[in-house]
Amino acid sequence: MTSLRQQLRLYLVTDTVLCRGHGLIETVQKAVAGGVTMVQLRAKDATTRERVDMARAIKAALVGTGVPVIVNDDLDAAITSDACGAHIGQSDLAPADARGMLGPDKILGLSCETAATVQAADPDIVDYLGIGPVFGTTTKQDHEAPIGFDGLAELAALTSLPTVAIGGLKANHQADVLASGVDGLAVVSAICGQPDPKAAAQLFFQEPVQ
Numbered sequence: 001m002t003s004l005r006q007q008l009r010l011y012l013v014t015d016t017v018l019c020r021g022h023g024l025i026e027t028v029q030k031a032v033a034g035g036v037t038m039v040q041l042r043a044k045d046a047t048t049r050e051r052v053d054m055a056r057a058i059k060a061a062l063v064g065t066g067v068p069v070i071v072n073d074d075l076d077a078a079i080t081s082d083a084c085g086a087h088i089g090q091s092d093l094a095p096a097d098a099r100g101m102l103g104p105d106k107i108l109g110l111s112c113e114t115a116a117t118v119q120a121a122d123p124d125i126v127d128y129l130g131i132g133p134v135f136g137t138t139t140k141q142d143h144e145a146p147i148g149f150d151g152l153a154e155l156a157a158l159t160s161l162p163t164v165a166i167g168g169l170k171a172n173h174q175a176d177v178l179a180s181g182v183d184g185l186a187v188v189s190a191i192c193g194q195p196d197p198k199a200a201a202q203l204f205f206q207e208p209v210q
Helices: 024-033 048-061 075-080 095-102 115-120 148-156 171-179 197-205
Strands: 010-013 038-041 069-072 085-088 107-112 128-131 163-166 184-187
Touching: 010 024, 010 163, 010 197, 024 038, 024 048, 024 197, 038 048, 048 069, 048 075, 069 075, 075 085, 075 095, 085 095, 095 107, 107 115, 115 148, 128 148, 148 163, 148 171, 171 184, 171 197
Parallel strands: 010 038, 010 184, 038 069, 069 085, 085 107, 107 128, 128 163, 163 184
Antiparallel strands: none
16 A cells, blocks of 8 residues: 555646646546656635635546545535545645544645644644645745745654655656655646656656766
8 A cells, every 4th residue: 555655756736727728637547657656736816616616626637546636725515526635835724624624534735845844743633734835836826935954844744744845846857856854745836737748757756867
């Protein structure tokens, strides 16, 4: 059975605007074929009903792959679509309340940008942490100041929970990210909107050129 740490290795966060070229479902399918190990549906401008439909469509497209589908922010959409879990930020629902809604068997991820928020994350409530932003990114405007690789390593060392780095990450960053002690990379534009999402995902598993 694949562990959560392994499932975080290459974590795709969708962007419905960037995915327009191939379409959301085809982008996700190709990305998973290229090695993506977890998918988070992030559709900021969609309604809950639309997110439910999108999450169900992604789940159906990924049947048999073993890749979990997580819904960003919208607990109602995560529950109604029977997604594998949800991901919340510090300004969203309190983790304990989110866990109460999701139940004990779903995955719950939490975004953390500071040492205080990492240390406050309760392993009995939260399953993994998204740490960042490592770099600035145009796909999320309201993020804190970038923490860089050193900051990433410092925050990752403060928790026993599985961790995934996020924020402007590309394939050429993978060695530095993984060396920081996190379990994987969460990416948006490095795959969404690329001419070939499968090839873009495969880049994250190739050895860097010396």
